[in-house]
Amino acid sequence: MRGHQRTLDIRNGCIDLSHGSGGRAMAQLISGLFHEAFGNEWLARGNDQSAFDVGGGRMVMTTDGYVVSPLFFPGGNIGSLAVHGTVNDIAMAGARPLYMSASFIIEEGFRLSHLKMIAESMGEAARAAGVHIITGDTKVVERGKADGLFISTAGVGVVPDGLDLSAENARVGDRVLISGTLGDHGIAIMSKRQNLAFETEIMSDSASLHDLVVKILEAGAHGVHLMRDPTRGGLAATLNEIAQQSDLGFRLQEEVIPVKPDVAAACELLGIDPLHVANEGKLVAIVSPEVANAVLAAMRAHPLGCDAAEIGEAIADDHHFVQMATSFGGGRIVDWLSGEQLPRIC
Amino acid sequence: MKYADEFRDKEIALGLAKAIRAEADLARHYRFMEFCGGHTRTISRYGLEDMLPNNVRMIHGPGCPVCVLPAGRIDMAIHLAMRPEVMLCVYGDLMRVPGSQGASLLKAKARGADVRMVYSTIDAIRIAEENPAREVVFFAIGFETTTPPTAIMIRLAEKKRLSNFSVFCNHVLTPPAMQNILESSDIDKAGRVEIDGFIGPAHVSIVIGTTPYEFVAGEFGKPVVITGFEPLDMMQAILMLVRQVNEHRHEVENQYRRAVIRGGNLRAKEEVSDIFELRDRFEWRGLGRVPYSGLRLKPAYTKYDAELRFAMRELCVADDPACECGAILRGIKKPVDCKLFGTVCTPETPMGSCMVSSEGACAAHWIYGRFRDHQQRQAS
Numbered sequence: 001m002r003g004h005q006r007t008l009d010i011r012n013g014c015i016d017l018s019h020g021s022g023g024r025a026m027a028q029l030i031s032g033l034f035h036e037a038f039g040n041e042w043l044a045r046g047n048d049q050s051a052f053d054v055g056g057g058r059m060v061m062t063t064d065g066y067v068v069s070p071l072f073f074p075g076g077n078i079g080s081l082a083v084h085g086t087v088n089d090i091a092m093a094g095a096r097p098l099y100m101s102a103s104f105i106i107e108e109g110f111r112l113s114h115l116k117m118i119a120e121s122m123g124e125a126a127r128a129a130g131v132h133i134i135t136g137d138t139k140v141v142e143r144g145k146a147d148g149l150f151i152s153t154a155g156v157g158v159v160p161d162g163l164d165l166s167a168e169n170a171r172v173g174d175r176v177l178i179s180g181t182l183g184d185h186g187i188a189i190m191s192k193r194q195n196l197a198f199e200t201e202i203m204s205d206s207a208s209l210h211d212l213v214v215k216i217l218e219a220g221a222h223g224v225h226l227m228r229d230p231t232r233g234g235l236a237a238t239l240n241e242i243a244q245q246s247d248l249g250f251r252l253q254e255e256v257i258p259v260k261p262d263v264a265a266a267c268e269l270l271g272i273d274p275l276h277v278a279n280e281g282k283l284v285a286i287v288s289p290e291v292a293n294a295v296l297a298a299m300r301a302h303p304l305g306c307d308a309a310e311i312g313e314a315i316a317d318d319h320h321f322v323q324m325a326t327s328f329g330g331g332r333i334v335d336w337l338s339g340e341q342l343p344r345i346c
Numbered sequence: 347m348k349y350a351d352e353f354r355d356k357e358i359a360l361g362l363a364k365a366i367r368a369e370a371d372l373a374r375h376y377r378f379m380e381f382c383g384g385h386t387r388t389i390s391r392y393g394l395e396d397m398l399p400n401n402v403r404m405i406h407g408p409g410c411p412v413c414v415l416p417a418g419r420i421d422m423a424i425h426l427a428m429r430p431e432v433m434l435c436v437y438g439d440l441m442r443v444p445g446s447q448g449a450s451l452l453k454a455k456a457r458g459a460d461v462r463m464v465y466s467t468i469d470a471i472r473i474a475e476e477n478p479a480r481e482v483v484f485f486a487i488g489f490e491t492t493t494p495p496t497a498i499m500i501r502l503a504e505k506k507r508l509s510n511f512s513v514f515c516n517h518v519l520t521p522p523a524m525q526n527i528l529e530s531s532d533i534d535k536a537g538r539v540e541i542d543g544f545i546g547p548a549h550v551s552i553v554i555g556t557t558p559y560e561f562v563a564g565e566f567g568k569p570v571v572i573t574g575f576e577p578l579d580m581m582q583a584i585l586m587l588v589r590q591v592n593e594h595r596h597e598v599e600n601q602y603r604r605a606v607i608r609g610g611n612l613r614a615k616e617e618v619s620d621i622f623e624l625r626d627r628f629e630w631r632g633l634g635r636v637p638y639s640g641l642r643l644k645p646a647y648t649k650y651d652a653e654l655r656f657a658m659r660e661l662c663v664a665d666d667p668a669c670e671c672g673a674i675l676r677g678i679k680k681p682v683d684c685k686l687f688g689t690v691c692t693p694e695t696p697m698g699s700c701m702v703s704s705e706g707a708c709a710a711h712w713i714y715g716r717f718r719d720h721q722q723r724q725a726s
Contacts (some may be wrong), residue, residue, distance in 0.1 A: 037698050255356075321717045326576050329356050329363070330393020332714040338693035 008032045013112040020106070022141025033112070034136060037119035038126065042134035050134035052099055052340040058159040062089040066151040071118065074188045076202030076280075078151055079122035084206045084280055086155040087129045088229045092283065094165045094217055095157035097129060102153050103137040107146040118149065129208040131155065163217070169225040170246035175292035177285040179212060179299050180205070180307040182235055183263045183277035186231075190270065202262050207281030212304045216285055219298035223291030229283050234276040236334045238284055239322045249317025252334065255327035258307045263266040276337040286314065353576030354392070363397040364580035370588050378400045379588050379677055380545035381524060383410030383705025384575045390704075391716035392577040402584065405677035406707035408523055408632060409547060409613045411488040412439045413699040413706040414675070416631045418661040419516055420445035423485055426514065426656060427451060427459035433477060434514075435470040436485040438463045439703050444696055446663040467499035474503070474511040483652045487516045491549040493641065494614040497621040500643070501651050514654040515642050518628060520550050521558045522639035526675055528566045530633075543678065545580065545585040546572035548602055555610025556598050574602040621647055631665065631699045632675035671698035674707050681708040682719055688712060 018025040035043050042050040066082045076084075082102065090097040102122065106115065126133050163170060188204040209229065217224055230238040235257075239250050259267075259274045267274045281304060287295050292310060299305030313323075322334040361616065370376060380386060386406045386564070389395060395404065408414050420443050427434040430458075434451070441452040441463065455461040464470050467484065476480035486496045496513060503511045546559055551572045556653070559570045569590035573583035590597065600606055621644060628640025643651045652658065665671065665681045672682035681687045691697035693709050699706035 261347050265350075268347065268350060319717070319720055321720075323717055326392050327356060328354055328392040328394075329359050330396040331717075332390060332393045333717050335713045338709075338713070 004253045008112060010112045010116050015108060015110040015112065015115065015140055017108055017140050017142070017216070020138055025139060030136075030138060033116055034119055034138070037116070037123035038133040038136075038159050039123065040132045040134065042099075042132060043136075048135075050099075052134065055158060057161055059156055060090055060093045060095045060159060061154065061156050062086060063152070063154040064089060066153070067147070068149070068189065069147060070189075070192050071148055073192050073204055074202065075119055075185075076206040077121055078102045078149060079118035079120075080125040081204075081206050081280060082124035082151045082153050083122055083129060083131070084208050085231070086153045087131060087208040087210055088280075088283070090155050090157035091208070091213045092165070092227045092229055093157070093159055094163045094213060094224075094227070095159045097131045097155060097157040097208075097210055100126065100131050100133045100153055101135045101137075102151060103139075105139050105141060105146055105152070107148050108140055108143045110148055113150070114161055120337040125208065128285075129210060160217075161318070165224065165226045167226055167228070167242050167245040170242055170248060170286045170314050171225060171288070172248055172314050172316045173289055173327065174225055174286045175289055175310050176239070176250060176312040177287060177292065177296055177299065178235065178258065178309055178311050179209070179285070179305040180281075181258045181260045181263065182230070182279060182282065183259060183267060183274035185280040186234070186277035187263045187266045189278075191266070202260070202266065205281035206243045207304055209247070209281065209283050209304060212283070212299065212302045215230050215298045215302050215305075216295055220285075220287050220291040220295040223288040224295065225286045226286065227283050227285045230279050232272070232278050233337050234278060235284065236273070236275040236322065237336055238338050239334065242286065243320040243322055246314070247320070249320055250312055250322045251315050252312035252322065252324040254324050256309050258309050275334055289307045289313075347608065348648050349483050350576070350581050353574070353578045355578060358578055359581055360396065362578070362585055366581070366588055367399045369397050369585065369592065370589045371403050373559060374401065376542050376588055376591060377405055377540060377677075378402070378543045378545060378584065379527070379541050380406045380573075380580075381407040381409040381520065382545075382547045382550070382575075383413065383703065384548060385545050385573065385580060386410070386707060386710050387581055388575055388577055389707050391709040393714075394577060394580060395715070397720070398584065402588065404545075405541065406674070406710070407527070407544075407677065408675040409489065409520070410700075410705040411492070411518070412443055412703040413671070414518065414630045414632060415440075415443060415487060415516060415699065416629045417663040417665060418447045418629065420451070421449065421661045421663060422658050423450055423514060424451060424454045424459070424493040425661075426456050426483060426652065426658060427461050428457075429481075429656070430479055431481045432656075433460045433462060433473065433480045433482045434485055435462045435464045435466075435482060437487065440485060440487065441494065441661040442696060443699065443702050466636060467495045468623075471499055471502055471506070471508070471511070474508050475506070478510055479630070480510060482511050483656075484511075484513050485516070486513050487517075489518060489547070490553045490618075493517045493618050493622065494553060494611075500621055500647055501617070503628065504647075505649060505654050507589075510547060512650045512655045513643065514652040514658075515622075517622065517641040518630065519639050519641070520547055520554070521561070522636050523633060524559070524562055524632065524638070526630075526633050526636045528562065528568065541568060543571070544590055545583050545587070546570045546598070548573060548575045548579075548605070551600075551606045551610070553611050553614050556606060556608050557610075559598045563598050567596045569596045570598045571726050572598065572600045572602050572606050603695065620644075629662065632672035634672075650668040666697055669698040671708075674700055681711045682707070688716065
């Protein structure tokens with residue numbers, strides 16, 4: 001953009017209300033910070049929308065809001081999380097993610113250096129996932145009206161011909177596969193909360209899963225009935241949702257469910273169940289028994305699936321219970337999380 | 347996970363389950379009450395019921411501090427929190443406890459009350475220091491385990507000369523509640539529940555030791571086994587109780603020797619007796635008014651007593667007449683015997699106190715165990 005009086009003072013500068021006013025300061029922020037970080041041919045044209053070609057076949061569209069606190073956490077920040085979360089929502093349909101939008105609601109006083117770091121990690125995550133952030137929006141609200149920064153995204157992707165993954169597709173006898181250890185993201189966030197200060201090395205698992213999804217579909221083809229990423233509410237919420245939508249139940253084996261020892265210890269300390277804790281780089285695949293071994297092998301061969309495990313199966317159950325044989329020997333239900341475990345985890 | 351996995355070993359558990367099956371006399375029933383909510387949660391979380399023979403049954407006692415808090419005390423806290431100058435600091439479990447007419451601190455917070463969730467008493471002190479212009483009140487609840495931290499917090503407030511800090515004290519004592527259960531179960535012949543022994547508290551006993559339970563064994567002739575919260579602790583304790591019953595013994599035995607000594611934690615007990623004194627009586631949800639079962643601050647510390655500082659009016663609220671929490675807490679009824687259970691009363695919308703915390707008998711059964719009801723129905 002042309003005609004800016006001074007360059008953005010990224011090191012010491014802060015967002016003020018003029019950055020959202022539609023004037024020169026806003027134009028400077030968009031061109032100097034966001035375009036710089038996301039850089040692509042669509043944004044460079046400077047329109048309020050971007051046009052792109054639509055191929056034949058079916059597309060998926062998703063939208064998501066990000067309000068995580070703290071904005072920076074071990075293993076990522078709100079920017080990378082916004083891309084990973086959007087990409088994963090698209091990828092769970094078996095779709096190839098293509099384009100994203102990003103809308104920023106910024107609190108007056110937010111440091112430009114932080115905004116730059118966040119935008120850069122967003123750009124990096126988008127490039128790594130092969131998606132382009134092709135349109136966006138910036139709003140600034142008065143101090144106290146937002147907690148630093150909120151990001152809202154939308155994403156579109158294209159579904160390969162003949163593929164229809166959906167939550168009602170699980171069948172009795174299907175196997176439940178999980179791509180890795182549970183609870184890493186939620187515990188990483190909790191470890192950084194002011195009032196929950198415990199020292200831990202746990203990193204968020206925040207990652208884009210589209211490539212893992214490609215490998216799973218190559219290995220399992222039409223034996224892959226559905227996939228979900230167990231974010232808020234954890235694996236427990238995801239399986240309870242699927243049980244209801246597919247009108248069946250699940251039986252899990254606790255001793256084969258992968259949980260890192262540090263995460264298990266932190267959960268123990270906090271009195272929470274790792275099956276209720278959020279993940280941002282894991283998926284659950286419900287697959288027919290015939291392809292279970294092949295899909296599991298494909299998951300384990302991928303860097304984001306090396307701890308993958310088969311953890312249970314779908315059973316006939318009118319009550320839609322998710323049951324679990326505990327590693328101690330008894331049985332129990334894995335129920336939805338009730339109440340609030342920890343607000344604003346993503 | 348070190349120091350935890352050792353107490354969750356499946357092989358040892360199966361061995362203990364086998365021993366319990368072999369030694370439990372088929373000609374009789376064994377009904378043991380676990381007093382603590384922590385034990386209730388362990389039973390449900392690890393599915394211990396599946397590992398016990400049919401004639402050994404567990405009765406879930408009243409030892410969940412959130413569950414026994416009467417609705418009137420919640421209403422009092424809500425009134426306090428609605429005062430503009432007050433910042434009320436509470437443990438997270440308390441937020442959803444139902445007061446009267448569906449009120450809760452969570453709903454009060456949504457209406458503008460300044461309610462802060464804290465994880466330790468130290469957090470409350472920090473909040474008071476950071477907000478000198480506000481009145482910071484700590485909503486103190488719990489049994490003998492959480493009382494010493496409250497005592498230490500009051501000492502700290504005194505040392506720091508905090509003038510904007512006080513405590514809404516709801517600390518209660520375990521032994522008087524056990525006595526109440528034993529006495530009332532004899533009186534109430536119609537709903538009489540014969541308790542054959544107690545799984546004694548774990549963390550509470552670390553503080554108070556084993557001597558306070560000797561009256562249960564001596565006067566009431568009931569065996570007590572002080573037990574840790576891990577599932578193997580519980581399996582071993584159940585075997586110890588079965589043996590006491592079989593051998594007609596009634597003693598206080600200590601299974602939790604790695605943490606509990608007979609005299610308890612002298613330092614903690616001293617701190618508590620320096621700062622707190624007994625109330626004549628205190629209301630428990632489900633048990634009613636129990637004599638000498640609650641604590642308040644001693645006269646020397648009344649400036650930290652929120653009830654006096656804000657002239658709080660004692661509120662008594664009757665529970666929903668259909669709610670069976672009282673009978674459930676005494677072991678007379680099971681959660682499924684309550685008409686509200688799982689219909690209007692669920693962990694999302696608790697009507698009775700037993701549904702609030704996962705340590706409560708109803709919530710534990712709903713969250714972890716309700717599939718068994720359907721299995722039993724199908725089997726019959």
